[in-house]
Amino acid sequence: MTTLGAVFRPQLPPERLRDVARAADDAGLEELWLWEDCFLESGIASASAALAWTERLHVGVGLLPVPLRNVALTAMEAATLHRLFPDRVLLGVGHGVQKWMAQVGAQAESPMTLLREHLIALRALLRGERVTTDGRYVKLDDVALDWPPAAAPAVFAGAVGPRSLRLSGEAADGTILVAGTPPDEVRRARRLIDEGRAASGRTDHHRVTAYLHAAIGADGAVRLAAELERWGDASTADVGAAGDADTIAEAVQRLADAGADTVVLQPTADEPDPEGFVRFVADKVRPLVP
Structure with missing residues (x-):
């Protein structure tokens, strides 16, 4: 079954998160996703609050930028969340x-090398291993978590280009694709991810999460068109949907058929009713998506 989620956009002030998270939880939405975009809101702080305010909702952060984070800190925060809220946390880097x-003086000369080193060390720490490594960027000397998760959690990677997609297949447990990725590109991403998985001998399931621009309400089509223009996606077909639940569910299904395990509906930055949006996804779209 395709998992369905929605995004709480960080263009909303943090104090709006409580009502949106509770609305999503009450409506039975499966996943609420957050972003750690500069210079808006913290992914970990927001996720911990949303998880504490809800009972069943899965909360994802897609994604945590690794240049900003020492991998030991990422592991500590991830482990704490996974122990406090077992089976409800989804974290991507x-x-x-x-x-x-x-802008913050953290740009890496080789982002690929940094992401690879971070993923390898992070997954090892979350497995409860003691790690010593002297990489180009990640350096750990006999580091282990005192409170690792009870079971090793999945670690997702955000990826766009071919090299990043192959790396995600090799070193991550799932991949997060950016909004604006049409079905044909989801299929291509799956192939590249599988190339990385094959190269590393991995046979476990690799979950692909795709974002879909979405707008509801009488002015939804107008807002969606403006949003796609802002994102540079106006000329790309099949990356957004506006209108009724049937129209949006059909767009979700096209991404699912292309290989997305999870589709996360991304409202426009000027969505006037974020609580209504998550309720719409849970109440109206979810029943139409197998």
């Missing part, structure tokens, strides 16, 4: 937006 990383 990635390169981050290079312009933002440069």
